[in-house]
Amino acid sequence: MRSEETPGPSRGLAVVLRTPARAAEPLFAQAPKRWQRRLPYAVVAVALLTLLPVTASVLTNDYKAGGGWAGALAVAQTVPLLLALTRPLAAWAVVLAADTIGAVVLVHADRITGQTWPWTPMVIVGYLLLMACLGLRESIRTLVGVWLATGVVGALLGFLQPDGVTSTHALLFVLAGVMLVVTGALRGVGDAQRRVAEQESISEAERAGRTLLEERTRIARELHDVVAHHMSVITVQADSAPYRLPDMPEDVRAEFGAIAASARESLSEMRRLLVVLRGDGVDGERAPQPGLARLQQLVEATVRAGLPVELSMTAEAARAAEAVPAVDLSAYRIVQEALANVVRHAPGATTRVAVRHDPGGPQGEGGPGEVLVLVVNGRPRSAPVRLESSGTGHGLVGMRERVRLTGGTLDTGPLPDGGFRVAARLPLHAPAEDSS
Structure with missing residues (x-):
């Protein structure tokens, strides 16, 4: 008997990565444990509850952006993270547009000098979380496109860069690339493990089917010996009946002859079938079957x-x-x-x-x-x-x-x-x- 092994942290992560979410399903929706399925919700909820007020406060107090603009940008840059659990590509498009508009708005802020631009620290944190969701779900081609689009938007915004700011364009470009590479690699490992598990399942099913056929063939070979014994008895009795009963009518004698001929033909067919079942084209052992x-x-x-x-x-x-x-x-x-x-x-x-x-x-x-x-x-x-x-x-x-x-x-x-x-x-x- 085999005892079930308690999966450790690394084994639990491997199981989660082998069960990625399908289209329009939440991230880790196919994970085996409830806490694994709820983990993405917890992470996004904590990020949203932290980034939303901090973004509004920093834009208002540090950048001296208008209160209305600060609140609107905080909502536009953070709330779409909720969409990242099911449709991260759409969430990325919304967040990138909101971050770009925010960078343009901050050009005219009262205290832009000495601040980070075009991406604020809160934007960088939220964007990296979004990259993690993308890397765990999307294809490599999509991830490369997202990364290049991030760099192109940052480079275009560089033409509007105010004097005296700390540029974060290169920082976000590098960090986003690292996050996409790491999460994409994890996704690739999970896909590979899933394919291996599927192949093992297919091989096990094929092995079980082959075992069943082999066992049925073995039973058929053994039953041949049992049936052949009875058919031989029938043949001997039918052949010897005219000698044991010399006064039988001619039609009965012919009937016994037909029975003997049919029995011999059946024995010949079974012997040919046995050669096929043995698979080697030669006669096997003829010892009586055990009982x-x-x-x-x-x-x-x-x-x-x-x-x-x-x-x-x-x-x-x-x-x-x-x-x-x-x-x-x-x-x-x-x-x-x-x-x-x-x-x-x-x-x-x-x-x-x-x-x-x-x-x-x-x-x-x-x-x-x-x-x-x-x-x-x-x-x-x-x-x-x-x-x-x-x-x-x-x-x-x-x-x-x-x-x-x-x-x-x-x-x-x-x-x-x-x-x-x-x-x-x-x-x-x-x-x-x-x-x-």
Whole structure:
């Protein structure tokens, strides 16, 4: 079992950068945590509540601009910052126009000498905040255009520069460029991480699909041996019927011959299909498929590998499963996969395997009943083996497919004490056809 890691500050920032806002959405709207989504609002609110009164006060007291002009410029230069959360490009156009008008108005202020111009300190702070919002959302081409436009406007205003002022044109141009580069780089890192995460998700889905197909192919190969046995019996019985029953009518003799021919043709088709499923064009091993009769050997081999396993299997369960080869094979494979998972993920854990026959089924309705398979392991005694992400991972997938094959049910999950439980019900009758 893997425990969830608590993301640190750097990991939290990476998550935020991997989930940029879509068009017309607030900045960080796709962030996973509520405080991350509200952070831009808090920053802009603090900036607005600070810059608005300070701008009005500085323009009135330091520059001696008219009270009406000071208030109007303070509102025009700061309030559009609210728009920066959803439409930073539009906010930038409004703020740049307001800052330009403010610079022209300040040329005629009563105390312009000795002050900063064309950009006041409040304008620089608000503009840099706007650049940060732009850098986290817009493309590189847009950011370059915004930066060049800032420089061009400042250069044009230089023709109106009054005497005795401290020029801030170059300062804002440089600081805006630095802010755009930093935030644009962060945005690029976030985009790259998001693309990697998307590719990993796609690869994981493809790997899961490939694992499922491989497991179904493996089941098909094994079922070939089971079905081929029954088809061989049918062929032998049909071929030998005329010799065992010499007095049968000619039409019955012909019917048995047709049955034998059809069975042989089916066997030939299955052999050709098996060659395709094996994928190598050659015959594979022809050993009989295992069943519950070989479960004791499997448990003994697992014990020799260092895993303490206790087996409890009734003779009724073995006999009942043997009568239905698909159930016999599926029960064996489920136990085999479960023990393999214990060896990999919970080495040294005490494990209990129980197999029994329920003659009445889950509702006590009589009939052939079902085979119940239970594999429970405790906590691992040593550190689990960390599997490579490229592994096959056939364990639970194989169990589910084999349970589906027999029309049964599978219940898997962790236990409160740190162990794991696998429980399967395999009906001893053919699964009902889906009428839909």
